[in-house]
Amino acid sequence: MHKNHLNRKWQLFLAAMLVTLTACNSPTATNSNSDTSSPANTINSPENSPTATDNNTNVDASRLISTQGIGDARLGMTYGELKKALDSKTTYEVKSPFMVDFDAIAVNQDGKTLYYITYPSTDTFSDSSKIETITTENPDFLTDKGVGVGKKIKDAETAYGKATLGYHTQNESREYVTFANQPSDISFRPLTPPGKFAGIYKSPLKEYNETDQFKQDTVIKSVSVLSRN
Structure with missing residues (x-):
């Protein structure tokens, strides 16, 4: 496509x-x-x-859901900036497909997924790519x-x-x-x-x-x- x-x-x-x-x-x-x-x-x-x-x-800032982002992941920051903000034990796993026509990067710590960074499936999400959508299915994250x-x-x-x-x-x-x-x-x-x-x-x-x-x-x-x- x-x-x-x-x-x-x-x-x-x-x-x-x-x-x-x-x-x-x-x-x-x-x-x-x-x-x-x-x-x-x-x-x-x-x-x-x-x-x-x-x-x-x-709610601790590292677990806060707000209009600016989820935890350390902020809308508008680059993927590279997010990786620098998280500790070295964090792992990143591509989920393809995540939904129809879209992939995601699962951001994991201690065997749990913190959240997903979503992007079009034909794009290559690199360190310079900006974060536009963040989704979490982790109950540790809460709004204020x-x-x-x-x-x-x-x-x-x-x-x-x-x-x-x-x-x-x-x-x-x-x-x-x-x-x-x-x-x-x-x-x-x-x-x-x-x-x-x-x-x-x-x-x-x-x-x-x-x-x-x-x-x-x-x-x-x-x-x-x-x-x-």
């Missing part, structure tokens, strides 16, 4: 993620039909959707509100307000969850079985679908920080 085509796909990937996040922040979220046959399918309601609070959590991987969506609402879930069929139907008062440029994905959604969506389904009703036992699978530049 031609490199210019993949660069365009990279732009479309970032744009689709931002469209999903922006749409999920819209006040016109579509409510869905509920299925209350089991606790896993219990939907949220005004009674069990907490209001966002201003309580911050004391204490939200990270493994946190239940319903509990994260206490920190960031009402949750809206959505997916776009042109973005591989990847489902995202957005909170009413979350930081910009941070995206959350829910943990679900393959081919399933955490949100309970109303039929008929469309190219873009969103809902403010979801299975209450759903936890956050991954957190990403992305550059809009």
Whole structure:
């Protein structure tokens, strides 16, 4: 595949993620039909959707998720700069593919992956390449509100307000969850079985679908920080 085509796909990937996040922040979220046959399918309601609070959590800078980056990995820094910032025991492993048309570098310490640096699969990610997207699936990393991987969506609402879930069929139907008062440029994905959604969506389904009703036992699978530049 031609490199210019993949660069365009990279732009479309970032744009689709931002469209999903922006749409999920819209006040016109579509409510869905509920299925209350089991606790896993219990939907949220005004009674069990907490209001966002201003309580911050004391998170070490090396484990902080913010709009600037995740831990020592900062948006806009080069791959070489990141390697200099981390200790010599850190290892780096290329994951190809990481998702459709995109690869990633897994940054590992003590046998665990800290986070992934994502880039188009036809690019060679060198020491001079700038970091544009960082994703973590490691529960050790948290926002200053204490939200990270493994946190239940319903509990994260206490920190960031009402949750809206959505997916776009042109973005591989990847489902995202957005909170009413979350930081910009941070995206959350829910943990679900393959081919399933955490949100309970109303039929008929469309190219873009969103809902403010979801299975209450759903936890956050991954957190990403992305550059809009």
